[in-house]
Amino acid sequence: MRIAVAVFDGFTSLDAVGPYEVLRMLPGVEVVFAAPTAAPVTDDAGWLTLVPSATLDATTTADVLLVPGGPGASRNLGNEALLDWIRRVHATTTWTTSVCTGSLLLGAAGLLDGLSATTHWSSVGALESFGATYTDRRVVEQPGGIITSAGVSSGIDMALRLAELIEGRVAAEAFQLAIEYDPQPPFDAGSYAKAPQAAKDYLAAR
Amino acid sequence: MRIAVAVFDGFTSLDAVGPYEVLRMLPGVEVVFAAPTAAPVTDDAGWLTLVPSATLDATTTADVLLVPGGPGASRNLGNEALLDWIRRVHATTTWTTSVCTGSLLLGAAGLLDGLSATTHWSSVGALESFGATYTDRRVVEQPGGIITSAGVSSGIDMALRLAELIEGRVAAEAFQLAIEYDPQPPFDAGSYAKAPQAAKDYLAAR
Numbered sequence: 001m002r003i004a005v006a007v008f009d010g011f012t013s014l015d016a017v018g019p020y021e022v023l024r025m026l027p028g029v030e031v032v033f034a035a036p037t038a039a040p041v042t043d044d045a046g047w048l049t050l051v052p053s054a055t056l057d058a059t060t061t062a063d064v065l066l067v068p069g070g071p072g073a074s075r076n077l078g079n080e081a082l083l084d085w086i087r088r089v090h091a092t093t094t095w096t097t098s099v100c101t102g103s104l105l106l107g108a109a110g111l112l113d114g115l116s117a118t119t120h121w122s123s124v125g126a127l128e129s130f131g132a133t134y135t136d137r138r139v140v141e142q143p144g145g146i147i148t149s150a151g152v153s154s155g156i157d158m159a160l161r162l163a164e165l166i167e168g169r170v171a172a173e174a175f176q177l178a179i180e181y182d183p184q185p186p187f188d189a190g191s192y193a194k195a196p197q198a199a200k201d202y203l204a205a206r
Numbered sequence: 207m208r209i210a211v212a213v214f215d216g217f218t219s220l221d222a223v224g225p226y227e228v229l230r231m232l233p234g235v236e237v238v239f240a241a242p243t244a245a246p247v248t249d250d251a252g253w254l255t256l257v258p259s260a261t262l263d264a265t266t267t268a269d270v271l272l273v274p275g276g277p278g279a280s281r282n283l284g285n286e287a288l289l290d291w292i293r294r295v296h297a298t299t300t301w302t303t304s305v306c307t308g309s310l311l312l313g314a315a316g317l318l319d320g321l322s323a324t325t326h327w328s329s330v331g332a333l334e335s336f337g338a339t340y341t342d343r344r345v346v347e348q349p350g351g352i353i354t355s356a357g358v359s360s361g362i363d364m365a366l367r368l369a370e371l372i373e374g375r376v377a378a379e380a381f382q383l384a385i386e387y388d389p390q391p392p393f394d395a396g397s398y399a400k401a402p403q404a405a406k407d408y409l410a411a412r
Contacts, residue, residue, distance in 0.1 A: 014227035014385065017254070021220035021358065024251040031253035040257050045230040047237035048223070049257040051246050100386075121386060138390045151386025152227065153362065161392045173395035173405035179220065180306075180327060180357025182396030183389035184344045186367045189379035190388030199379035 001166070003031045004062035004089060006105075007050055008082070010072020013043045014152050015099040019066055019159035025175045026167055034059040036082065044070040056085045061092040064162070068155070069101030069120060076105060083109040095145045095162060099155035103148040107132055115142045120151035121192040153190075156181060207372070209237045210268035210295060212311075213256055214288070216278020219249045220358050221305040225272055225365035231381045232373055240265040242288065250276040262291045267298040270368070274361070275306030275326060282311060289315040301351045301368060305361035309354040313338055321348045326357035327398040359396075362387060 003023050005016050016033075024031050035041050035052035042049045067073070067086065076082050086109040090096045098106050103119040106112050107130025117132040117140055124134045138150045139158045149158035160181070164172035189195040209229050211222050222239075230237055241247050241258035248255045273279070273292065282288050292315040296302045304312050309325040312318050313336025323338040323346055330340045344356045345364045355364035366387070370378035395401040 012227070013223045017219045017223040020251075020254065021218070024253060031251070033254065045237070047230060047259065048226065048239065049259075051255040051257060053253065053255075121383075138388070139392075151384075153385045153387040153389065156359065157390050157392065164392065169393070170402075170404045170408050173393045173402060174408035176391060176393055176395045177327075177398065177401040177405050178357075178409060179359045180396060181359040181389075181391055182344070182400065183359065183387075183391065184363050185382060185387055185389065186345075186363065186370065187375070187379045187382055189382045190386055192383065194388065195383040196376075196379060198376045199383050202376050202380035203384060 001026055001029045001064070002062050003029060003064040003066065004059050005031065005033050005066045006056070006068065006086070007033050007035045007041045007052060008072045008076060009041050010044045010070050010075060011041065011068045012070035012100060012152055013045070013048045015068030015070060015102060015155055016066070018153060019099060019155040021179055022156060022159035022163055022175050023064065025178060026163060032059055032062070044072060056082070059089065062089050063094050065089050065093045065096045067098045067102035067105050069099055069104070073101045073105050077108040086111070093145060095147060095165070097147045097149070097158060097162065099149050099158065100151050103127055104130070106146070106148065111146060112148070115146060116140050117142070117148040118150045119148065207232055207235045207270070208268050209235060209270040209272065210265050211237065211239050211272045212262070212274065212292070213239050213241045213247045213258060214278045214282060215247050216250045216276050216281060217247065217274045218276035218306060218358055219251070219254045221274030221276060221308060221361055222272070224359060225305060225361040227385055228362060228365035228369055228381050229270065231384060232369060238265055238268070250278060262288070265295065268295050269300050271295050271299045271302045273304045273308035273311050275304070275308040275310070279307045279311050283314040292317070299351060301353060301371070303353045303355070303364060303368065305355050305364065306357050309333055309338070310336070312352070312354065317352060318354070321352060322346050323348070323354040324356045325354065
């Protein structure tokens with residue numbers, strides 16, 4: 001079971017690491033952090049630098065493809081080499097997945113045309129520009145093994161569902177227990193529908 | 207505002223990256239991933255390799271110290287150089303925090319003696335061996351700015367609370383919205399009290 005996580009400068013760390021922390025517990029798994037070159041990639045905040053396991057070119061197949069988002073995803077929507085890689089690896093996968101604006105890369109690669117999908121709440125218009133229908137759910141499963149998830153932290157929920165699809169419910173529940181994922185956020189501001197206006201204004205001002 | 211995240215071989219990626227993804231949004235923040243040497247460190251699963259920003263020796267002060275857990279934390283409980291670094295940086299911090307078994311490192315450094323604290327559910331005895339009283343809560347705040355959090359994913363909840371303490375509730379809610387942290391785990395198996403026996407057996411068998 002090979003899991004390929006695409007990484008590139010400007011990716012959002014938690015988009016990749018949240019699901020990784022779940023999926024890496026799958027029996028017999030091999031995880032590849034695949035980047036455009038062998039050089040380390042730095043996340044969107046600029047503080048976290050990751051050493052890729054392999055280049056994109058060296059990563060030709062995967063059982064699961066995971067595409068994270070971030071400003072680096074948006075900057076690569078016209079990067080034909082990356083989009084072509086996504087298409088080629090997708091042709092070999094059982095599951096092709098995205099977190100946050102990683103769905104825009106799937107969209108730009110032509111994989112979401114006519115499908116329901118989700119993305120970060122701030123990128124609904126961009127997602128729909130690729131022919132997808134935005135669905136206000138945290139995890140959206142579609143025919144063809146395409147699963148998109150909403151903003152950043154939703155990748156953890158998505159990975160638990162994916163673990164269930166791959167290894168069954170008991171295993172997925174065990175992984176949830178292993179990461180003690182019994183979330184208790186101190187506020188109820190995690191969706192655009194629920195966040196107070198002051199929090200939205202705070203983000204808009206930045 | 208300098209945030210020092212200790213990293214070492216065998217750390218659990220999400221312990222570090224979950225809170226990082228929240229705290230890196232604090233205004234004027236600088237994040238340092240501090241490691242024993244300048245060489246890259248690899249996580250407990252063996253697939254994720256991170257380039258440190260600085261060595262421990264070069265990281266002498268921090269406003270927030272974050273210590274992740276993982277098998278690498280347990281292996282370092284007798285590493286006097288690391289424990290001494292934790293003590294020295296703690297003397298400069300406003301907040302000294304841990305995720306998962308990172309609390310064992312705080313304990314081994316002598317910072318938890320007589321305090322309430324938490325850790326991963328599997329490490330309660332080890333935590334109490336350092337004079338701490340285990341508290342079955344996701345985030346435990348104590349006098350002296352010491353905050354411990356439970357297993358792996360709890361670091362996200364902890365970081366949101368810490369963001370509130372540092373920057374106020376509106377900012378913390380904005381960060382929650384930014385990472386779309388409206389958790390909807392597909393199962394209710396995230397705590398030892400709630401997980402089904404079959405999931406516990408699955409983990410025990412590995």
